[in-house]
Amino acid sequence: MSPSLSSLTIVSPHLDDAVFSCGTLLERTPGATVVTVFAGTPRDAPLTDWDRQCGFASAQAAMQARRTEDAKALAMLGASPVWLDLLDAQYGGAYRPEDIEQHLAPCLDRRRGGMVAVPLGLFHSDHQVVHEACLRLHAGHPELEWLCYEDALYRRLPGLLQDRLASLLRSGWRLTPVIAPTSASGAKARAVRAYASQLRAFGEGGYEDTDLPERLWRLERHDIG
16 A cells, blocks of 8 residues: 655654655655754754764754755755754754654644654664654644654664564554655655765765665554453
């Protein structure tokens, strides 16, 4: 079963995750919105190793450039960004799922239907806390078609996907694979390249997972008896 290509909101932990994981879905759903949770700009954070590898001299310069890259990439796919002012973990951001839930709720409260795609949270603390927050939001929005996407760059790490699916099943969630849209236009690949600073740090071959087919799962509650 494939997702209905109606209005779409994608919840993205960082400024690149939505395009890396769901660029083809975005391409096939014009007018989509991408809500990036950890898009805040730190004021006094020291330069991190990752930002140095990306070629930046400060955390502020890094986040400003990443927002510019994100806007460019999403425009290529006909999507619009919404940036929340929360700090990612490398800048000292430390949030509970209920904190993220509080910030995401207004973005979903404005919806009257359509799809929302959220990360499975396979790896990285930022991805995991966003995943947990989205599970908390699910019950309050039965009018939405909920999908989970496999976090690109992490989904091929041994055992992570299987462990997540099993954990969700034990917790009362049923995930059913859906047929993800395919692309022959190359639009996703061009959008991925718009994140030039990130790709610099990943190095050659470090982001090849973004070229593989996207995989989506329908998210539903079920009675575990």
